[in-house]
Amino acid sequence: MDADATFMAEAMLMAEEALAAGEVPVGCVFIRGNSIIAKARNRTNQLRNATRHAELEAIDEILADSTLTPLGMSTQYPLSDTTLYVTVEPCIMCASALRQLGIKCVFYGCENDRFGGCAGVISVNKRLEHPSHPPYEAIGGYARDEAILILRRFYVTENSNAPVPKSKANRVLKTEILPR
Numbered sequence: 001m002d003a004d005a006t007f008m009a010e011a012m013l014m015a016e017e018a019l020a021a022g023e024v025p026v027g028c029v030f031i032r033g034n035s036i037i038a039k040a041r042n043r044t045n046q047l048r049n050a051t052r053h054a055e056l057e058a059i060d061e062i063l064a065d066s067t068l069t070p071l072g073m074s075t076q077y078p079l080s081d082t083t084l085y086v087t088v089e090p091c092i093m094c095a096s097a098l099r100q101l102g103i104k105c106v107f108y109g110c111e112n113d114r115f116g117g118c119a120g121v122i123s124v125n126k127r128l129e130h131p132s133h134p135p136y137e138a139i140g141g142y143a144r145d146e147a148i149l150i151l152r153r154f155y156v157t158e159n160s161n162a163p164v165p166k167s168k169a170n171r172v173l174k175t176e177i178l179p180r
């Protein structure tokens with residue numbers, strides 16, 4: 001397996017962990033110098049906080065660790081030598097946070113048509129003009145089918161957190177994936 005596939009497989013393992021915990025299955029890993037420095041998954045249900053996306057969970061870990069963000073480096077762009085692999089295109093919130101922290105590059109699995117901040121809805125990573133924060137590349141299509149299928153697995157079996165759970169009787173897991 002090449003490095004991209006290896007890191008995306010690690011991100012998928014985090015997405016699996018999220019699924020097992022009843023969370024929207026999104027996982028990610030942050031890479032520096034060819035090693036994983038942080039990995040995380042969605043915790044929005046557990047923490048009852050809609051901002052607790054996988055990316056922000058991992059970023060909190062990195063920024064809290066003085067060995068990963070030594071003084072001087074943490075000033076403006078602490079992620080400038082760091083790459084993100086995430087199973088789903090970062091949302092607008094995360095895409096913006098990543099830009100403000102100077103992420104080097106993002107590789108993602110499937111597009112996020114409803115909330116995507118790397119072109120899915122708007123291109124916060126690149127197209128959006130910003131007076132100071134440099135743009136970054138976000139490239140999709142890594143383990144895209146797996147990323148879509150795990151989301152479907154979540155949406156066919158879940159919504160036990162909804163006040164009135166919807167009937168699951170006629171929900172079927174669709175396995176056909178249309179090309180983008």
Ligand SMILES: [Zn+2]
Binds near residue numbers: 053
């Ligand atoms: Zn997000």
